[in-house]
Amino acid sequence: MKIQKKLDDFVLDKEWEVRKGEVISLFGPSGSGKSLSLQAIAGLVTPDDGYIEINEQLIFHKERKICVPSRDRGIGYVPQNYGLFPHMKIDENIMFGMVEKDKNIKEEKMMKLLSCVGLENKRNKYPQHLSGGEKQRVAIVRALATNPKVLLLDEPFSAVDIPIRKILRNEIKEFLTRWNMPVVLVTHDPEDVEVLATEVVDYC
Amino acid sequence: MKIQKKLDDFVLDKEWEVRKGEVISLFGPSGSGKSLSLQAIAGLVTPDDGYIEINEQLIFHKERKICVPSRDRGIGYVPQNYGLFPHMKIDENIMFGMVEKDKNIKEEKMMKLLSCVGLENKRNKYPQHLSGGEKQRVAIVRALATNPKVLLLDEPFSAVDIPIRKILRNEIKEFLTRWNMPVVLVTHDPEDVEVLATEVVDYC
Amino acid sequence: MNWSPVYLSLKIAFYSTVITAFIGIPMGWLLARGRFIGKDILSSIVTLPMVLPPTVLGYYLLILIGRQSIIGRWLQSAFNINLVFTWQGAVLAATIVSLPLMIRGVQASIESVDTNLEDVARTLGKSEWTVFFRITLPLAWQGIVAGTVLAFARAMGEFGATLMVAGNIPGKTQTLSIAIYDAVQGGNYQQANFLVVLISVITIISLLLLNKFTYIRKW
Amino acid sequence: MNWSPVYLSLKIAFYSTVITAFIGIPMGWLLARGRFIGKDILSSIVTLPMVLPPTVLGYYLLILIGRQSIIGRWLQSAFNINLVFTWQGAVLAATIVSLPLMIRGVQASIESVDTNLEDVARTLGKSEWTVFFRITLPLAWQGIVAGTVLAFARAMGEFGATLMVAGNIPGKTQTLSIAIYDAVQGGNYQQANFLVVLISVITIISLLLLNKFTYIRKW
Amino acid sequence: SPQNKGKQLTEKNELHIAAAASLRFAFEEIGMVFEEETNTKVIFQFGSSGNLAQQIINGAPIDLFVAADTKFVEDLIENGDIIEETKNVYAIGRIVLAVNRNANIEATTLEDLLSSDIKHIALANPNHAPYGLAGKEALENKGLWDLMEEKLVYGENASQTMQFVQMGNAPVGIIPLSIANVEEIDFFLIDEELHNPIEQMLGVVSHSNNQEFAKDFAKFVNSTEGRIIMKKYGFDLP
Numbered sequence A, B: 001m002k003i004q005k006k007l008d009d010f011v012l013d014k015e016w017e018v019r020k021g022e023v024i025s026l027f028g029p030s031g032s033g034k035s036l037s038l039q040a041i042a043g044l045v046t047p048d049d050g051y052i053e054i055n056e057q058l059i060f061h062k063e064r065k066i067c068v069p070s071r072d073r074g075i076g077y078v079p080q081n082y083g084l085f086p087h088m089k090i091d092e093n094i095m096f097g098m099v100e101k102d103k104n105i106k107e108e109k110m111m112k113l114l115s116c117v118g119l120e121n122k123r124n125k126y127p128q129h130l131s132g133g134e135k136q137r138v139a140i141v142r143a144l145a146t147n148p149k150v151l152l153l154d155e156p157f158s159a160v161d162i163p164i165r166k167i168l169r170n171e172i173k174e175f176l177t178r179w180n181m182p183v184v185l186v187t188h189d190p191e192d193v194e195v196l197a198t199e200v201v202d203y204c
Numbered sequence C, D: 001m002n003w004s005p006v007y008l009s010l011k012i013a014f015y016s017t018v019i020t021a022f023i024g025i026p027m028g029w030l031l032a033r034g035r036f037i038g039k040d041i042l043s044s045i046v047t048l049p050m051v052l053p054p055t056v057l058g059y060y061l062l063i064l065i066g067r068q069s070i071i072g073r074w075l076q077s078a079f080n081i082n083l084v085f086t087w088q089g090a091v092l093a094a095t096i097v098s099l100p101l102m103i104r105g106v107q108a109s110i111e112s113v114d115t116n117l118e119d120v121a122r123t124l125g126k127s128e129w130t131v132f133f134r135i136t137l138p139l140a141w142q143g144i145v146a147g148t149v150l151a152f153a154r155a156m157g158e159f160g161a162t163l164m165v166a167g168n169i170p171g172k173t174q175t176l177s178i179a180i181y182d183a184v185q186g187g188n189y190q191q192a193n194f195l196v197v198l199i200s201v202i203t204i205i206s207l208l209l210l211n212k213f214t215y216i217r218k219w
Numbered sequence E: 001s002p003q004n005k006g007k008q009l010t011e012k013n014e015l016h017i018a019a020a021a022s023l024r025f026a027f028e029e030i031g032m033v034f035e036e037e038t039n040t041k042v043i044f045q046f047g048s049s050g051n052l053a054q055q056i057i058n059g060a061p062i063d064l065f066v067a068a069d070t071k072f073v074e075d076l077i078e079n080g081d082i083i084e085e086t087k088n089v090y091a092i093g094r095i096v097l098a099v100n101r102n103a104n105i106e107a108t109t110l111e112d113l114l115s116s117d118i119k120h121i122a123l124a125n126p127n128h129a130p131y132g133l134a135g136k137e138a139l140e141n142k143g144l145w146d147l148m149e150e151k152l153v154y155g156e157n158a159s160q161t162m163q164f165v166q167m168g169n170a171p172v173g174i175i176p177l178s179i180a181n182v183e184e185i186d187f188f189l190i191d192e193e194l195h196n197p198i199e200q201m202l203g204v205v206s207h208s209n210n211q212e213f214a215k216d217f218a219k220f221v222n223s224t225e226g227r228i229i230m231k232k233y234g235f236d237l238p
């Protein structure tokens, strides 16, 4: 994909690709436009130029005037600080995005996902009662519940302490290999890149 | 010193000492009461029990009902995020706490301090126009301008990127050895402890 | 003691608050989240009724919907509706006066909702409609309740504009506020005392409840 | 055209805003930073005049400072001061009505000042007094200006309480708001139009200026 | 002492007169002439007689009270607020049926008000406006009051009642003759047998420190010059 975006005092101009099973890492300092790139892919900001393609399907193309709205892109997005809905319990958070009509099927799927990350017993808790790592897992699982074609993770470890970071990093690594899905990971921590990424896009 | 403080759902109970030329590091995870300890020393929160002594002078003692107010403790405090006054220029920030009456003497002292940290040319800038590292140096120099008996630094690197952190760490190390003043450093980054601290208090 | 001003004020405040909510919530959302030219100006216009004297608003209403105005005549001939000197006129006056409180309250509370959460809901496949009703609105809840209560109170107490537009017809447009004025004018201090004590008690209780209520409802 | 209601309203609003600022800024600070029992209740009491109908406030003032009240009689005999039906009475009414706006505005803007900065100033050897005037106040500046402007506007437009406490004496207590009401009553639409247009223009300009001003002054 | 009350409230060369709203037009003219002849300043505050009486009871800085009936002045005398010796019936008022010219309503008598085309009838609040009370009495004597009560819109005082008709928001109303003569209104006298005579009384306020001045104005109203003006505005004179 190729993105160009002009902001008040900032110009973003990048081009890169990600494939199944890959974890591509956008690496760079604060303010270099990493989050902005993810938001453009997710359809939350509109680039000024360029194109974005997923599975051979164009979801954005400036010249051809294509711009699929966010809700139809099929992209799993986990923002900085996770973005869990504070007024919904964990199970409600996860079922919120599911397209299945049947309540029971949704419940079943939700429980399966929760057990994947070992949080079955937290389903009735509100997000504020979870630890940082638990929140993160719920956010990822919530994104996966909509069967996305690609998963975007924005600084998944920035809110947690350094010792806990190490644990979470390994946890996610295992998790991602199991799911075998293209992942875009934003970080400014070189260790994240080292442990997780199969490829790096430099945003310095 | 020995501090006890009960909060709504948290109890702090620590005892340690710091001497000239030492950099003692309070190390531990988020929420373990590190910042709270500094605030107690600075006189910004009142402990429930214990005592605090600086240079053989009691500034807090529960039983003897001693509690010197913050402004008379002679403590240099650099909070998380530096706490520079956004409505004052750098020079105003630094001169704010000086006790000297004469305007010229204050200016002179301020310029000397600024040149120590290589920021003479920023004196007319507002804090928002400084980088994280520059802000930090100004905050430290502002604290030193009041000739404190001890310097408290709360997570000095938490707001800056990892690559810049390394540079700042070394800068401060040099700086502290030059000043030869007791320093209490709060951090949850093991690298900080390794590079800077002469002693560690564990808050885990 | 004559209770009719109390019922009437409650009725007028109720209707005006419903209308206010229907206009104020979308407007507040627009001002908080919308991006369009003239937003600054719209925001100023919306504040106007809050800072203009009530009699000025009353005067505008009078020349806008009065018998001799174009709108007034049209309403009269097309629908046989006459707003002046009716309780519906009082509702109109109360609505205009309390609308800014509602809009500002809603705007502030929607602005305080993290746009990240709305964005996430979009990526989870939800329409703008769903985002608003499932995410924004529930999260802005407290501020909206507070705004509504303030708007209701303002509507209950409206005096100047109501007096000019709706007059002072006992049982029809003589609201609490006007009844108190009327009682004092006529030297009927017994009725005035009764109404003043009543409304004071109601108001104090609602304020205390509001305080409690907004503290309870947080996650 | 008779300009005296305009001058009078400006004078009354000016005095009341000065008093409001003197009471409102410390009160706002107390509610934002103070820690004491009964803070909740004080906060509710302070909001009361915002939600009580103006005629209720007028009535309370009348029985509190009127000639037949204890306070009124004492003021009369000790200082030969009579507040009822004088412009000073109008100032009192305007002050009470606009005080909540000021207090709330100051409170909100002081609450938004980072307490860390105040703490740092303390460790730099400063007294509470200095901390307030050199740190808190300058940082809360915008909100305080906004609160003051709103309080001024509210004072300018006060109608109900003023009418009851200060009456309708041309040149003495006939404020803009009341002059408009009086002109309409007397069928003097020329004077009403003049005043209504004048106050509308003044208000719109102040609102736009306020918008500009609060945007300019940020660091 | 009563002499001391309100000492600094009114300035010596300024006369504060609280006058019934029905006197609005007549007194604006009389006031102008009086100001010219005596080189002084007269400030009128118009309102319903009852409202003005309440203000005086509460200590409003008023020198002369000119009511639209006798009752409010007598009450104030009893209360000690008006100097008994200064009371004086200066005029007798009349009420008219006022009809807005653009309202397309044919009404010349009180019975005509029964028409279903008439939705609102303006009347000054009989609780504190004497002209409203007179209107009420007239309707009661005709046996119309109970039939009309639903349609009544109370003006705060006589002149607001007139304004309701003038603006057409109420197509008809019962108002004083003295303020009925405006462009937008046709008016028809109501038989004075239908109500108690509207004897209007004035009196000097006892806490005024301008009492001589107030008496001068009262005298002027009863002077030949004053009476000409009062007559012009339709008052009967005693």
Ligand SMILES: Nc1ncnc2c1ncn2[C@@H]1O[C@H](COP(=O)(O)OP(=O)(O)OP(=O)(O)O)[C@@H](O)[C@H]1O
Binding pocket: A007, A008, A009, A010, A028, A029, A030, A031, A032, A033, A034, A035, A036, A037, A188
């Ligand atoms: N809505 C916006 N309007 C204007 N500028 C913006 C907007 N959002 C972001 N920016 C600017 O765009 C630049 C890139 O921001 P972005 O959030 O993508 O950085 P980042 O690489 O994610 O940094 P960080 O590590 O701090 O999250 C920054 O300079 C930021 O100030």
Ligand SMILES: Nc1ncnc2c1ncn2[C@@H]1O[C@H](COP(=O)(O)OP(=O)(O)OP(=O)(O)O)[C@@H](O)[C@H]1O
Binding pocket: B007, B008, B009, B010, B028, B029, B030, B031, B032, B033, B034, B035, B036, B037, B188
């Ligand atoms: N004013 C307060 N009232 C009640 N609890 C408080 C208050 N301030 C802090 N706490 C609680 O005290 C505990 C210690 O807080 P403290 O800020 O000292 O942690 P910390 O070790 O500095 O963590 P961090 O690394 O996140 O800064 C936390 O649980 C915090 O929630």
Ligand code: MOO
Binding pocket: E020, E021, E022, E023, E047, E048, E049, E050, E067, E068, E124, E128, E129, E130, E131, E132, E156, E157, E158, E159
């Ligand atoms: O006292 Mo009046 O003149 O009937 O309003």
Ligand SMILES: [Mg+2]
Binding pocket: A034, A035, A036, A080, A154, A155
């Ligand atoms: Mg980012």
Ligand SMILES: [Mg+2]
Binding pocket: B034, B035, B036, B080, B154, B155
């Ligand atoms: Mg801390």
